[in-house]
Amino acid sequence: MSKTVETLESVTIRFAGDSGDGMQLTGNRFTSVTAQVGNDLATLPDFPAEIRAPAGSLPGVSGFQLHFADHDILTPGDQPDVLVAMNPAALKTNLGDLARGGTLIVNGDAFTRGNLKKAAYSQDPRGDDSLGGYRVFDVPITSLTVGALSEQELSNKDKQRAKNMFALGLMSWMFSRPLEKTVAWIEDKFRSAPDIATANVTALKAGFAFGETTEMFAHSYEVAPAHLPAGTYRQITGNLALSYGLVAAAERSGLPLFLGGYPITPASDILHELSRHKHFGVRTFQAEDEIAGIGAALGAAFAGNLAVTTTSGPGIALKGESIGLAVSVELPLLIVNVQRGGPSTGLPTKTEQSDLLQGMFGRNGEAPLPIVAAANPGDCFDVALEAARIALTYRTPVLLLSDGYLANGAEPWRIPRIADLPDLSDLVQFAPSPNGDVFQPYKRDPDTLARPWARPGTVGLEHRIGGLEKADVTGNISYDPENHHHMTELRQAKIDGIAASIPPVAVDDPDGDARVLVLGWGSTYGPIHAAARRVRNAGGKVARAHLRHLNPLPTDLGEVLARYDRVLVPEMNMGQLRLLLRARYLVDVQGYNRVHGLPFTSRELAEAITGQLAALTAPATDEASP
Amino acid sequence: MTDTAAPKLSRKDFSSDQEVRWCPGCGDYAILANVQGMMPDLGVDRERLVFVSGIGCSSRFPYYMNTYGFHSIHGRAPAIATGISTSRPDLKVFVITGDGDGLSIGGNHLIHALRRNVNLVIILFNNQIYGLTKGQYSPTSELGKVTKSTPAGSLDYPFNPVSIALGAEATFVARSIDTEREHLAHVIELAARHHGTAFIEVYQNCNIFNDGAFAALKDHPEANQIRLEHGQPIRFGADHERGVVMGDDGALRVVDVADVGEDRLLVHDAHREDASLAFALSRLAHTPTGPTPVGLFRQVERPTYDGLMEQQLVDAEQRRGRGDLARLLAGSDTWTVGD
Ligand code: SF4
Numbered sequence: 001m002s003k004t005v006e007t008l009e010s011v012t013i014r015f016a017g018d019s020g021d022g023m024q025l026t027g028n029r030f031t032s033v034t035a036q037v038g039n040d041l042a043t044l045p046d047f048p049a050e051i052r053a054p055a056g057s058l059p060g061v062s063g064f065q066l067h068f069a070d071h072d073i074l075t076p077g078d079q080p081d082v083l084v085a086m087n088p089a090a091l092k093t094n095l096g097d098l099a100r101g102g103t104l105i106v107n108g109d110a111f112t113r114g115n116l117k118k119a120a121y122s123q124d125p126r127g128d129d130s131l132g133g134y135r136v137f138d139v140p141i142t143s144l145t146v147g148a149l150s151e152q153e154l155s156n157k158d159k160q161r162a163k164n165m166f167a168l169g170l171m172s173w174m175f176s177r178p179l180e181k182t183v184a185w186i187e188d189k190f191r192s193a194p195d196i197a198t199a200n201v202t203a204l205k206a207g208f209a210f211g212e213t214t215e216m217f218a219h220s221y222e223v224a225p226a227h228l229p230a231g232t233y234r235q236i237t238g239n240l241a242l243s244y245g246l247v248a249a250a251e252r253s254g255l256p257l258f259l260g261g262y263p264i265t266p267a268s269d270i271l272h273e274l275s276r277h278k279h280f281g282v283r284t285f286q287a288e289d290e291i292a293g294i295g296a297a298l299g300a301a302f303a304g305n306l307a308v309t310t311t312s313g314p315g316i317a318l319k320g321e322s323i324g325l326a327v328s329v330e331l332p333l334l335i336v337n338v339q340r341g342g343p344s345t346g347l348p349t350k351t352e353q354s355d356l357l358q359g360m361f362g363r364n365g366e367a368p369l370p371i372v373a374a375a376n377p378g379d380c381f382d383v384a385l386e387a388a389r390i391a392l393t394y395r396t397p398v399l400l401l402s403d404g405y406l407a408n409g410a411e412p413w414r415i416p417r418i419a420d421l422p423d424l425s426d427l428v429q430f431a432p433s434p435n436g437d438v439f440q441p442y443k444r445d446p447d448t449l450a451r452p453w454a455r456p457g458t459v460g461l462e463h464r465i466g467g468l469e470k471a472d473v474t475g476n477i478s479y480d481p482e483n484h485h486h487m488t489e490l491r492q493a494k495i496d497g498i499a500a501s502i503p504p505v506a507v508d509d510p511d512g513d514a515r516v517l518v519l520g521w522g523s524t525y526g527p528i529h530a531a532a533r534r535v536r537n538a539g540g541k542v543a544r545a546h547l548r549h550l551n552p553l554p555t556d557l558g559e560v561l562a563r564y565d566r567v568l569v570p571e572m573n574m575g576q577l578r579l580l581l582r583a584r585y586l587v588d589v590q591g592y593n594r595v596h597g598l599p600f601t602s603r604e605l606a607e608a609i610t611g612q613l614a615a616l617t618a619p620a621t622d623e624a625s626p
Numbered sequence: 627m628t629d630t631a632a633p634k635l636s637r638k639d640f641s642s643d644q645e646v647r648w649c650p651g652c653g654d655y656a657i658l659a660n661v662q663g664m665m666p667d668l669g670v671d672r673e674r675l676v677f678v679s680g681i682g683c684s685s686r687f688p689y690y691m692n693t694y695g696f697h698s699i700h701g702r703a704p705a706i707a708t709g710i711s712t713s714r715p716d717l718k719v720f721v722i723t724g725d726g727d728g729l730s731i732g733g734n735h736l737i738h739a740l741r742r743n744v745n746l747v748i749i750l751f752n753n754q755i756y757g758l759t760k761g762q763y764s765p766t767s768e769l770g771k772v773t774k775s776t777p778a779g780s781l782d783y784p785f786n787p788v789s790i791a792l793g794a795e796a797t798f799v800a801r802s803i804d805t806e807r808e809h810l811a812h813v814i815e816l817a818a819r820h821h822g823t824a825f826i827e828v829y830q831n832c833n834i835f836n837d838g839a840f841a842a843l844k845d846h847p848e849a850n851q852i853r854l855e856h857g858q859p860i861r862f863g864a865d866h867e868r869g870v871v872m873g874d875d876g877a878l879r880v881v882d883v884a885d886v887g888e889d890r891l892l893v894h895d896a897h898r899e900d901a902s903l904a905f906a907l908s909r910l911a912h913t914p915t916g917p918t919p920v921g922l923f924r925q926v927e928r929p930t931y932d933g934l935m936e937q938q939l940v941d942a943e944q945r946r947g948r949g950d951l952a953r954l955l956a957g958s959d960t961w962t963v964g965d
Binding site: 032035036038181225227228229230231232233234235244247248251256258260277278279280281282283285287288289291292293295296297298299300301302303304305307321322324325329415416417418438454456457458459460461462463464465466467468476477 | 644671673674681689691692694698704707709713714734939942946951952954955959960964
């Protein structure tokens, strides 16, 4: 039976099931194959904080969303067009997101009375009209999988476990993805358990064949490769890109990399990844707590390493005093915060960007430090190199902000050529010999205001540093009032001076006559960009800019803000950058602020922008009232 | 010695130009003099010595040493020192801490440094009081101690630092006294030559807030200092008339040698793999008000954390070759987009 193939420009699929159903793995495999066929893509894994919530329960639902297209895309998709629901709980928690008229594939075998009850369904939704607005495919995935494996000597439980591969096979058929790479991957993954490998491959192929042969599906779809800039690509998540960026910074600076950290979601994968690269001379130290993680890193910085500590918001709170010490002793140190929902333990597996002010001000005393933020998963690589550049040039701790969405989200990444990466080796200048009759550890470079980096082991540079206030130049302990004020100004001036080394704001305004500017930072880059496209496609004029450097801000930012009648800053917090901008530039910046634990949709941001455009022409309200 | 050999350094070469600011009469002076005096014999170049401290009176120590030094924040010195030592095996790193710094706010870092066996010498100045903050009771103060923060007497049972170190899997544990110049110098030198974490508790007099805390041991050294010596029967007293035996119930007791006979005396074995006898010795005196063991409780060999970490790097490079950044970035799953 030959079926028609329909061509689509873009598709958003969500796989949803129980935490134990292997949805993350299924989604990741589908992503890999999709990258291989040359689509542009973005992913959004969404899983519960519990490792294994009770099977079939609502809190136990794990989802993986993938947006792929024949053109460059910026977000993991506002709404899935296709939802694969492996049980009633997955249906219940995800159906609301499915686009009207969208395709719904449910595993009919999982709709038992027990599972329906756990999902708080009083009756089977397949029997009422609640699914009326969708194209529903009720597929007995579990029994078809077990049936396909009838010949194999495996427990029934093991056979059932392969059902995610059946679903993956079915989706691979539906969207014309080849199976070879997935087969090879399964065989490699289960090398030590050939039975399981065979079962998974059989289930995968059975799912594919089911789509091809059954009359249930009338046609399949195709999404043509996207026209991405020429180059060699791979798929990458933010945490992986960040880890590679750190290794690259070490290689390009010629310094050994030292990571001191403590496990915390969603940053742990950086610790895992770096611990695998010992042949690059990378030392990873899993400390007894967050404080020891940064303590060891600071010690390693003192000893002449490229030192890093990686964590999430709660960890930054614990590291606060040590960050202050790093500010005071003026050593290069990278501090990575993969932000998550707060306050307190908050939402460990969900994204948020609410630690900007913590980074700016979360220390005692006047303790300024530079802050950079990554815009998308691949950008985590470049931002790691940029953070290293600043730390090494100015001898200062640098805060790098990522977030849960970037950390786990994947996208195609054009692999950079090594020769194109910044050369950081010139920035590493250990003091060779005393800079006076005796060594003066706080005698600064006149341009950067950086103090000398005196590596232990160097003859004649024996010196003492610490958290007590230091006399200018000599670094001796000083309680002198004027000196303290002077040193406070110097520390601030050094950080402010970094602005001279960062590029001006790049404003995207196709016609050059927009009156509304949308300004973002961090992972809102994709949704804001996509929203601006939507608005422009509908005839609206909007300018767009994105900040990588949050402290110091680019020197021309004030002028840029002043050029627009209205400035909108969407943030996944309650207005933290907005607060800084209003204070600094006295501009009446507007906010769009939501903390849903999920990235913005381009639709909601397009509406927010449209609202700003409407306000341009609406008669003034507050100001005009007598 | 040839003409070109560097002149032997003296204590003065290890004294920095900073004015020492402890209270006159403080026990810290004696410890500083002792450490400075022992440095020339250690055979480690001055530029390879690093002293790291936390916060407290004792933590001012690095400022007075003409070596590399890091006066950090309260309790965190073992963590910072771990970063220095593990990333630079060529350095010799000392941690100077106190009973509040090391056992209260920094207790966690101390025990983890000990169990890892990082190459560090940790000298804990125990004066059983908070000095820098002007006289509150510390985690080693005796129960019921009346201080500014405990006008009705302290309620918390004190730590025994040697017991803690032994319980935390330390490979080198010793105790000495600020005023016992030779004993202290000997113990510090043993510690400095140890591979792994060496922990020394030094009874240190704070003459301002807790004067005479160790008077029992200082005023009556023969009666109250049980000098531990490896391979020797444990005995003390002006005429060696007292000793330590293991009772039939397994507990250690202080006895009159005449009552039990010399053969019953426990022979000290500092190098025993099993730490339980060393621990039992540490329990002879929970606070030093009567006969109290001093000297080397335990010294065993165990691979150091820094050495093991270094070995993993060497092995990885041998197995996989030196890392290649281009290969790392490319990974195994790539595709090409043409112009
Ligand atoms: S307060 Fe006590 S411990 Fe501190 S310097 Fe004075 S005497 Fe020494």
